[in-house]
Amino acid sequence: MASQKPALPKGMRDFSPEQMAKRQYLFDTIQEVFKRYGYQPIETPTMEKLSTLTGKYGDEGDTLLFKVLNSGDFLKKAKHLEDYKTLTNEISEKGLRYDLTVPFARYVVQHQHEIQFPFKRYQMQPVWRADRPQRGRYREFYQCDADVVGSDSLLNEAELLMMADTVFTKLGLEVEIRLNNRKILQGLAEKIQAPEKMIALTVAIDKLDKIGWEGVSKELEEQGFTKEAIAEVYIFIQRKAEGLSFLKLFFEGNAVAHQGIAEMEEVLEPIEAFIPINNIVIDPVLARGLSYYTGCIYEIQATKHTMGSIGGGGRYDELTAIFGLKGVSGVGISFGVERIYDLLEVQGNFPEHLGQSTQVLFAVFDKDTQHFCMPIARRLRDRNIATEVYPDLQRIKKQFDYANKRDIPYVIVIGSEEMKTGKLTFKNMKTGEQQQLTEDEIISFMLETRTKKN
Amino acid sequence: MASQKPALPKGMRDFSPEQMAKRQYLFDTIQEVFKRYGYQPIETPTMEKLSTLTGKYGDEGDTLLFKVLNSGDFLKKAKHLEDYKTLTNEISEKGLRYDLTVPFARYVVQHQHEIQFPFKRYQMQPVWRADRPQRGRYREFYQCDADVVGSDSLLNEAELLMMADTVFTKLGLEVEIRLNNRKILQGLAEKIQAPEKMIALTVAIDKLDKIGWEGVSKELEEQGFTKEAIAEVYIFIQRKAEGLSFLKLFFEGNAVAHQGIAEMEEVLEPIEAFIPINNIVIDPVLARGLSYYTGCIYEIQATKHTMGSIGGGGRYDELTAIFGLKGVSGVGISFGVERIYDLLEVQGNFPEHLGQSTQVLFAVFDKDTQHFCMPIARRLRDRNIATEVYPDLQRIKKQFDYANKRDIPYVIVIGSEEMKTGKLTFKNMKTGEQQQLTEDEIISFMLETRTKKN
Numbered sequence: 001m002a003s004q005k006p007a008l009p010k011g012m013r014d015f016s017p018e019q020m021a022k023r024q025y026l027f028d029t030i031q032e033v034f035k036r037y038g039y040q041p042i043e044t045p046t047m048e049k050l051s052t053l054t055g056k057y058g059d060e061g062d063t064l065l066f067k068v069l070n071s072g073d074f075l076k077k078a079k080h081l082e083d084y085k086t087l088t089n090e091i092s093e094k095g096l097r098y099d100l101t102v103p104f105a106r107y108v109v110q111h112q113h114e115i116q117f118p119f120k121r122y123q124m125q126p127v128w129r130a131d132r133p134q135r136g137r138y139r140e141f142y143q144c145d146a147d148v149v150g151s152d153s154l155l156n157e158a159e160l161l162m163m164a165d166t167v168f169t170k171l172g173l174e175v176e177i178r179l180n181n182r183k184i185l186q187g188l189a190e191k192i193q194a195p196e197k198m199i200a201l202t203v204a205i206d207k208l209d210k211i212g213w214e215g216v217s218k219e220l221e222e223q224g225f226t227k228e229a230i231a232e233v234y235i236f237i238q239r240k241a242e243g244l245s246f247l248k249l250f251f252e253g254n255a256v257a258h259q260g261i262a263e264m265e266e267v268l269e270p271i272e273a274f275i276p277i278n279n280i281v282i283d284p285v286l287a288r289g290l291s292y293y294t295g296c297i298y299e300i301q302a303t304k305h306t307m308g309s310i311g312g313g314g315r316y317d318e319l320t321a322i323f324g325l326k327g328v329s330g331v332g333i334s335f336g337v338e339r340i341y342d343l344l345e346v347q348g349n350f351p352e353h354l355g356q357s358t359q360v361l362f363a364v365f366d367k368d369t370q371h372f373c374m375p376i377a378r379r380l381r382d383r384n385i386a387t388e389v390y391p392d393l394q395r396i397k398k399q400f401d402y403a404n405k406r407d408i409p410y411v412i413v414i415g416s417e418e419m420k421t422g423k424l425t426f427k428n429m430k431t432g433e434q435q436q437l438t439e440d441e442i443i444s445f446m447l448e449t450r451t452k453k454n
Numbered sequence: 455m456a457s458q459k460p461a462l463p464k465g466m467r468d469f470s471p472e473q474m475a476k477r478q479y480l481f482d483t484i485q486e487v488f489k490r491y492g493y494q495p496i497e498t499p500t501m502e503k504l505s506t507l508t509g510k511y512g513d514e515g516d517t518l519l520f521k522v523l524n525s526g527d528f529l530k531k532a533k534h535l536e537d538y539k540t541l542t543n544e545i546s547e548k549g550l551r552y553d554l555t556v557p558f559a560r561y562v563v564q565h566q567h568e569i570q571f572p573f574k575r576y577q578m579q580p581v582w583r584a585d586r587p588q589r590g591r592y593r594e595f596y597q598c599d600a601d602v603v604g605s606d607s608l609l610n611e612a613e614l615l616m617m618a619d620t621v622f623t624k625l626g627l628e629v630e631i632r633l634n635n636r637k638i639l640q641g642l643a644e645k646i647q648a649p650e651k652m653i654a655l656t657v658a659i660d661k662l663d664k665i666g667w668e669g670v671s672k673e674l675e676e677q678g679f680t681k682e683a684i685a686e687v688y689i690f691i692q693r694k695a696e697g698l699s700f701l702k703l704f705f706e707g708n709a710v711a712h713q714g715i716a717e718m719e720e721v722l723e724p725i726e727a728f729i730p731i732n733n734i735v736i737d738p739v740l741a742r743g744l745s746y747y748t749g750c751i752y753e754i755q756a757t758k759h760t761m762g763s764i765g766g767g768g769r770y771d772e773l774t775a776i777f778g779l780k781g782v783s784g785v786g787i788s789f790g791v792e793r794i795y796d797l798l799e800v801q802g803n804f805p806e807h808l809g810q811s812t813q814v815l816f817a818v819f820d821k822d823t824q825h826f827c828m829p830i831a832r833r834l835r836d837r838n839i840a841t842e843v844y845p846d847l848q849r850i851k852k853q854f855d856y857a858n859k860r861d862i863p864y865v866i867v868i869g870s871e872e873m874k875t876g877k878l879t880f881k882n883m884k885t886g887e888q889q890q891l892t893e894d895e896i897i898s899f900m901l902e903t904r905t906k907k908n
Contacts, residue, residue, distance in 0.1 A: 006560040006777045009548045017494035036835040038812040038842035040471035069521040071584040075538040084529040094463045106460040116859045130525040140499050153845035270828045323460045358492040374724045381490040388492035391607035405570045
């Protein structure tokens with residue numbers, strides 16, 4: 001085989017041990033909170049039938065799906081060799097997971113008779129999108145979702161917000177949770193006499209942060225909203241910061257909006273005691289793009305950095321209907337783990353020494369000393385203290401270098417003197433301090449050090 | 455969207471919460487042992503360039519690679535619309551990971567200047583093969599590898615065998631580790647005057663278990679080995695159980711075989727104190743298919759069930775050479791996690807109540823009692839005790855059913871009486887026993903129960 005310069009496809013990443021340690025810290029933190037609230041993990045396969053995926057993410061989404069070539073002579077059944085779009089369906093039946101929501105909906109329908117409802121599940125798996133790669137955007141990235149299906153109760157929304165608050169508190173990130181309800185937006189569409197244009201209205205005001213009122217009003221005009229309607233939307237946006245009391249007045253006599261307001265109040269009631277109240281902001285303009293939401297919606301942003309949304313979710317009443325199961329309501333939250341990772345990195349919020357896996361290195365002079373330390377290493381390992389015996393017979397300096405570069409905090413040096421006396425040279429690599437200790441003393445010290453750390 | 459009956463592509467699997475709990479137990483057990491020995495995790499992406507993968511797994515392997523269709527108008531550059539084999543390379547540049555070894559070799563070469571050698575890494579990720587699915591064989595399955603590169607020391611082999619022994623002891627599986635060295639097989643090829651036919655010889659005697667001596671001798675004949683050579687191989691196979699002392703005699707004056715024997719002795723020396731000696735068997739006929747091995751090789755089998763190999767590995771001297779990095783020796787071990795999972799299932803070796811995630815369920819009568827228990831639930835959750843509050847207002851019987859089906863061991867019932875007195879009804883779901891306890895008493899009890907379990 002000819003030698004070749006190794007490289008990855010664009011938009012793909014390797015994760016080094018240091019990155020893995022940070023990613024595992026982040027994933028574990030989130031997972032621990034999911035578990036505390038009774039959410040259970042599932043996994044779905046990387047490949048789904050294209051018929052499961054296609055048409056669920058809009059036209060653009062369909063073009064961003066990675067498609068897998070059929071095995072064997074895929075041309076046998078191909079008839080449209082002139083048009084790649086038609087040919088795609090003839091030579092490819094499978095695609096890579098594009099998000100976790102559609103596979104989850106498929107899972108619930110397929111396994112509905114084994115599932116105990118209400119079903120609280122979480123999923124942390126990679127997804128793939130053939131997007132143009134750019135800084136911070138990859139073609140393979142992890143998503144991290146928790147959803148409960150089969151329960152209408154707004155207690156679920158309340159618990160999901162508490163979970164988000166706990167996760168970000170643990171990670172040391174200050175966030176703001178913006179809360180709204182799709183019924184408010186529906187009420188607004190009704191109030192301006194355009195109930196059938198609720199989606200267009202939502203899409204337009206969703207852009208307020210990006211294009212300002214001027215842009216939004218222009219878009220509303222183009223979408224055929226009347227001058228009066230646009231004026232009413234302007235008042236709504238102007239006064240949105242006044243909160244629930246304003247909404248109640250503004251929507252007087254509007255049943256659907258008042259339903260939305262009542263739902264928000266019901267979500268807030270059980271959590272007021274737990275989440276600092278200024279961390280939750282009622283934002284009646286919050287729309288969230290995805291059209292399947294029907295009730296409460298929320299979005300999380302870091303307060304110290306403008307990085308866009310780092311989490312969000314909401315209630316969807318008919319998610320599983322696309323796979324034939326009707327009347328099953330669901331509500332969920334999604335953590336933008338790749339962005340949260342970047343944020344923790346930028347703010348220096350990862351705990352120190354995360355990459356410090358090995359605690360003790362035995363530095364050795366020859367095969368005799370190497371074999372001498374094996375039972376001691378074993379005793380440490382049996383107590384779950386990560387231990388390495390330097391495998392090669394190199395100069396001691398090189399072995400110390402290895403310990404420093406790997407951030408190993410303690411090195412035990414074994415030479416012929418140490419073998420005779422049983423007193424081992426035990427060196428703290430951070431302070432440089434060196435002691436002569438017996439095997440038992442070293443083990444006690446390491447166990448104590450671990451206890452202190454935990 | 456029209457409703458569609460959900461299904462998975464063939465050979466693909468969903469994992470339910472119960473299966474996930476078992477898989478995580480298995481993966482965590484192995485991972486913990488890897489970490490104890492200083493191995494660190496890495497991850498490589500799902501997709502690699504086809505140029506990285508093709509030609510590394512033999513002709514059959516190439517046909518089993520899943521290939522990803524190029525994005526956009528993939529036909530633009532296509533010229534060979536009549537031949538699917540040629541066309542494949544014109545419309546597909548990426549493939550799915552087929553194993554963990556080739557991506558790891560690519561990783562080492564690509565990141566050689568950031569890596570601290572000796573580099574001990576582990577990887578637990580899914581791989582994909584377009585094999586015909588059958589019982590126990592899937593098109594997506596996990597592999598679990600630990601390798602060290604950049605060290606010639608046979609201490610690595612010794613430690614890898616100790617790791618395997620610890621993993622299977624923890625899992626409660628009785629296994630036999632068969633040990634050999636490729637240099638023995640090379641010595642045999644030299645001894646029978648056919649040094650250039652070492653691969654053909656290895657391939658043939660590797661089949662001894664399956665096709666018996668008759669089959670092996672026939673294959674050797676077909677491969678052009680002489681009658682004398684075949685007779686010599688027969689003696690070798692007949693007396694293989696006699697171990698190292700026989701090998702030393704048989705290979706008298708054969709330098710390469712004696713090198714292999716010496717290496718096996720060096721591997722065994724440091725581990726004899728740790729692994730029961732009858733769990734390691736010298737098997738000079740063990741060949742292991744993959745041709746990149748150059749030194750020690752080993753294979754692990756369960757003693758109570760014939761299930762084929764559930765682990766194995768060996769030393770390869772020039773793995774990274776295919777990507778241009780020469781002279782870097784490596785040695786590794788691979789755990790057949792899917793087969794080990796099946797074995798634990800068959801033998802009933804999974805610990806009980808693995809799927810028992812939630813410890814406490816609050817059963818409630820109305821919204822008032824639901825809100826009343828939120829602070830108590832929060833106190834339990836803050837102490838990392840998985841707790842659920844039943845979200846919907848259903849009959850108590852239904853809430854108890856939910857607890858039973860989810861294997862939740864304790865239920866707290868809150869009604870108006872409980873809210874008044876502060877004495878909560880605390881029910882042990884296994885014994886049916888019911889007590890009236892205060893909030894503090896319940897928390898103390900749950901913390902004690904957890905301590906006892908750990």
